Amino acid sequence: MTTLNLQDVQGIVFSGYNKYMSCSSYYLLQINDAKKTKAWLKNLLDQGQITHGEDKANDSTENRLNLAISYSGLEKLQLDEASLNSFERSYREGMYSAHRSTLLGDQDGDAPEQWLWGNKANSVDVLVLLFSKDASIHAASQKQHQAAFKKAGLSIVWHLDAGEKRQDADGFAVEHFGFADGISDPIVEGFPTASGAAAIATGEFLLGYPNQYDGKLTQIPISEQFGTNGTYLVLRQLKQDVAAFWTFMDEEAARQGITADYLAAKMVGRWQSGALVEPNQDTDPKTVSNDFDFSKDPDGKGCPFGAHIRRANPRAVGLGTSDAESLTVANRHRLLRRGRSYGKALENPRSDDGQERGLVFICLNANIERQFEFVQHTWINNVKFAGLYDEDDPLIGRVGNFTIPDEPLRRRVCGFQQFVSTQGGGYFFLPSLSALGILGNS
Amino acid sequence: MQQNPMTVITAIKPNSLQALTDYLKPIGKDIKKNDVIQFSHYQQLHYCSFFIIPSNHPSGNLSATPALLVFEANIDGEISTFINDLINDNSVFMNTVYSYCQDYQDNAHLGSYLLSHDYGANAFYVAHPGQARNVIYEQQQLRKDIEQYVDANRSTLLEQPEKIRETIANHFSSTSKPKPQPFLNSNGDMIFKAILAVLVLTLLGGLFGFLGSIAQIIAIAVLVLAAVYAIVLRSHESSDKQDSRPWESPNVSAVQDVEDRQLQNHLTSVIEIKSGCFRLLTLKIVLFGINLVAKLVATKGDLSGIVTIHFARWVILPDKKRLLFMSNYDGSWENYLGEFIDHASQGLTAVWTNTQLGENRGFPDTKWLFLQGGSRDEQRFKAFARNSQLAELIWYSAYPDLSVKNIGNNRSIHEGLFSSSNLAAWLKCL
Numbered sequence A: 001m002t003t004l005n006l007q008d009v010q011g012i013v014f015s016g017y018n019k020y021m022s023c024s025s026y027y028l029l030q031i032n033d034a035k036k037t038k039a040w041l042k043n044l045l046d047q048g049q050i051t052h053g054e055d056k057a058n059d060s061t062e063n064r065l066n067l068a069i070s071y072s073g074l075e076k077l078q079l080d081e082a083s084l085n086s087f088e089r090s091y092r093e094g095m096y097s098a099h100r101s102t103l104l105g106d107q108d109g110d111a112p113e114q115w116l117w118g119n120k121a122n123s124v125d126v127l128v129l130l131f132s133k134d135a136s137i138h139a140a141s142q143k144q145h146q147a148a149f150k151k152a153g154l155s156i157v158w159h160l161d162a163g164e165k166r167q168d169a170d171g172f173a174v175e176h177f178g179f180a181d182g183i184s185d186p187i188v189e190g191f192p193t194a195s196g197a198a199a200i201a202t203g204e205f206l207l208g209y210p211n212q213y214d215g216k217l218t219q220i221p222i223s224e225q226f227g228t229n230g231t232y233l234v235l236r237q238l239k240q241d242v243a244a245f246w247t248f249m250d251e252e253a254a255r256q257g258i259t260a261d262y263l264a265a266k267m268v269g270r271w272q273s274g275a276l277v278e279p280n281q282d283t284d285p286k287t288v289s290n291d292f293d294f295s296k297d298p299d300g301k302g303c304p305f306g307a308h309i310r311r312a313n314p315r316a317v318g319l320g321t322s323d324a325e326s327l328t329v330a331n332r333h334r335l336l337r338r339g340r341s342y343g344k345a346l347e348n349p350r351s352d353d354g355q356e357r358g359l360v361f362i363c364l365n366a367n368i369e370r371q372f373e374f375v376q377h378t379w380i381n382n383v384k385f386a387g388l389y390d391e392d393d394p395l396i397g398r399v400g401n402f403t404i405p406d407e408p409l410r411r412r413v414c415g416f417q418q419f420v421s422t423q424g425g426g427y428f429f430l431p432s433l434s435a436l437g438i439l440g441n442s
Numbered sequence B: 001m002q003q004n005p006m007t008v009i010t011a012i013k014p015n016s017l018q019a020l021t022d023y024l025k026p027i028g029k030d031i032k033k034n035d036v037i038q039f040s041h042y043q044q045l046h047y048c049s050f051f052i053i054p055s056n057h058p059s060g061n062l063s064a065t066p067a068l069l070v071f072e073a074n075i076d077g078e079i080s081t082f083i084n085d086l087i088n089d090n091s092v093f094m095n096t097v098y099s100y101c102q103d104y105q106d107n108a109h110l111g112s113y114l115l116s117h118d119y120g121a122n123a124f125y126v127a128h129p130g131q132a133r134n135v136i137y138e139q140q141q142l143r144k145d146i147e148q149y150v151d152a153n154r155s156t157l158l159e160q161p162e163k164i165r166e167t168i169a170n171h172f173s174s175t176s177k178p179k180p181q182p183f184l185n186s187n188g189d190m191i192f193k194a195i196l197a198v199l200v201l202t203l204l205g206g207l208f209g210f211l212g213s214i215a216q217i218i219a220i221a222v223l224v225l226a227a228v229y230a231i232v233l234r235s236h237e238s239s240d241k242q243d244s245r246p247w248e249s250p251n252v253s254a255v256q257d258v259e260d261r262q263l264q265n266h267l268t269s270v271i272e273i274k275s276g277c278f279r280l281l282t283l284k285i286v287l288f289g290i291n292l293v294a295k296l297v298a299t300k301g302d303l304s305g306i307v308t309i310h311f312a313r314w315v316i317l318p319d320k321k322r323l324l325f326m327s328n329y330d331g332s333w334e335n336y337l338g339e340f341i342d343h344a345s346q347g348l349t350a351v352w353t354n355t356q357l358g359e360n361r362g363f364p365d366t367k368w369l370f371l372q373g374g375s376r377d378e379q380r381f382k383a384f385a386r387n388s389q390l391a392e393l394i395w396y397s398a399y400p401d402l403s404v405k406n407i408g409n410n411r412s413i414h415e416g417l418f419s420s421s422n423l424a425a426w427l428k429c430l
Helices: A034-046 A071-076 A081-085 A089-093 A098-104 A135-151 A242-256 A260-268 A308-312 A323-330 A372-380 A433-441 B017-029 B079-089 B091-099 B107-116 B133-159 B161-171 B183-207 B213-239 B252-257 B277-296 B333-352 B378-388 B404-416 B423-429
Strands: A023-031 A063-069 A126-132 A154-161 A231-240 A340-342 A358-365 A400-404 A411-416 A420-430 B003-011 B045-053 B068-076 B123-126 B264-273 B309-316 B322-330 B355-358 B394-397
Touching: A023 A135, A034 A063, A034 A135, A034 A433, A063 A135, A071 A081, A071 A089, A071 A420, A089 A098, A089 A420, A098 A372, A126 A135, A135 A154, A242 A260, A242 A411, A260 A308, A260 A400, A260 A411, A308 A372, A323 B333, A358 A420, A372 B333, A411 B133, B003 B079, B003 B309, B017 B045, B017 B091, B017 B394, B045 B133, B045 B264, B045 B309, B045 B322, B068 B079, B068 B309, B068 B322, B079 B091, B079 B107, B091 B107, B123 B277, B133 B161, B133 B404, B161 B423, B183 B213, B183 B277, B213 B277, B252 B378, B264 B277, B264 B333, B264 B378, B264 B394, B277 B309, B277 B333, B322 B333, B333 B378, B355 B378, B404 B423
Parallel strands: none
Antiparallel strands: A023 A126, A023 A154, A063 A126, A063 A420, A231 A358, A231 A420, A340 A358, A400 A411, B003 B068, B045 B068, B045 B394, B123 B309, B264 B322, B264 B355, B309 B322
């Protein structure tokens, strides 16, 4: 059993603060004066403003703050070359680099040149995640921190406010298309929230601990003292076109003689309630569970192979010669999701109001290349996923076809549209509190 | 038709390295539209690549040897036919390339020159043995036609579910029957098991004297030899040093630049064989075993659980000091290396545990050749593999939009059109 020094790990690793913090903002900052930034960093630590794992929220908690740094940020904070080179390659190159964007499918309209932030022209050094209990506390906190950024030699490249929280009857967050989200986060060994047997090794989400490969330690940048208890944070601003999504579902469903809800559920892999789509189901059973591994649906007659949630985590089918082997492989590519929706909910999901809304996708992983990039490239964006021919992820992919396995003949959606586009993104390092101390004092 | 590996390895003339690189690189950058050579003209060609092995790769230990040009091709039928087709069809390209190489004479001798420098492969894997390039093309077209037909007629077909195949088969009645698969595709597995059984029985029978005294002596000698081998192996393994430097080859950026430009990738790895005849001998035995498995067992698009390799080969370089590995695979490098670790740790460890990036920079620590350690050390193994890689100058795939699984599925669709059994399984393929 892994015992963690919770005080050294930033709190966002253990929780998205959804329960007590109804507001959040994401500040993407550029360092203009490293000396001032270091002093600001030291001050945040000294005042205990950076939330760690031991600092548990309750009804009276007002704020939470976490902080991550991009590769260019570390360069500006004057780390030496050997230290900089000890970080993994994807992080050093950055999400906007040519090779990474090819891997991630950020092409054409999603290409980094089109982004609002995180590309070469609007590069980001520091990410500050602010959370508050309610709107008035949040407004005060934002004002105070924005002033502090100015004094710290930090300019705001971009900032995103999470929208009003939408929750369903089961307490799950509801994303803009109307689906319950965040149901299947992995249970991690040694985390205070961990319970149950199906735990993923700590080293998949925190550096310095055994990972899913024979208990090997995931490589640590710089030194044990600096790297342990840190991890990598991936952030993407994903704009959702809700009206286009539901209008397409209406039109295509009418053409196929099925319902829009059924078609959308097949594409997502879950019904709007979050219930898994199972074989021989026509409507939402509204019984949400994450206790499945697709072994009862080996042919995709319930949840199609190409469905979003089956791509994001294929579980026990298709990655090996047995269910157990497949599950072992799947569990070497897990992500810990910590994002929220941004923008206001669209009142009539069939009619666009011209406002931007979407998902602040945030995930944590100990190895960006083996986890986030792998999931994005080999599963989500892979047109050959699970033996398919020319299909992209129907929910967050770009354009392609979609096969719905059925008996005796499959159904096919020929040419779905793009409903989600990338507006910005970056790879960050989420340091431990001791590493932040080292940076602040350097 | 049988698929064959051509591996032409020639020494590059001193001072010609840059000129040769400058000639090949632009072709590789525009493989489809360049006006020098169109590889798609050669109907027997599945994949080919040109790359250079620098004299100092992977370490400076071999700096006295010249840089080598490798021309790899995976083809249907005879290698000599392919070489003649190339020279007859595009003598300018072929002669220009090889005029940069040592011992090249002229166009008249080029064919024999190439044949005499073809090193084939010590072990060769083909995902779908017998599947000629043109058959792969035809079956993909057939699948597309059937897909379109089903899309357009789905509701009509569903009116008589038990007659779906019949209706489709009638519509495509002009399609010719698929050729039967090679004998070994369906029987190799059994032959492999029979060989193993005979070996074990002979050894046991000999040992207990059932097969006469000479057989008994031989059996005992084999066992003693195996024990001695195990002792020597362990002594090597305990003194070998794994690469523990956080080090990235300067080639990695160049390799990454030519990767992931399409759905498939090519991997070229050149690595030093650990010095001494023990490692070379071990490597040769392991490669013989892998070749046997590839010919007899792994004939259905699945090499020990890896379902993304179209063609792969291992070649011990003529100097016997380096091992060349080439593979044409689906998906990303990260996925490919992951599949290796997830499914084929034993086989790949047995091969590469005999190799090193340089003095005291060996493969990750291994115990008992393949049983423990080795590639199971994920990060160290990936770094080792990455640092052994070279970027190719030219790489051609005849069907960049087809995965190994697609090709297998297309064949099942074609075969199922002429079969009357297992209707449900066939419908799943559509």
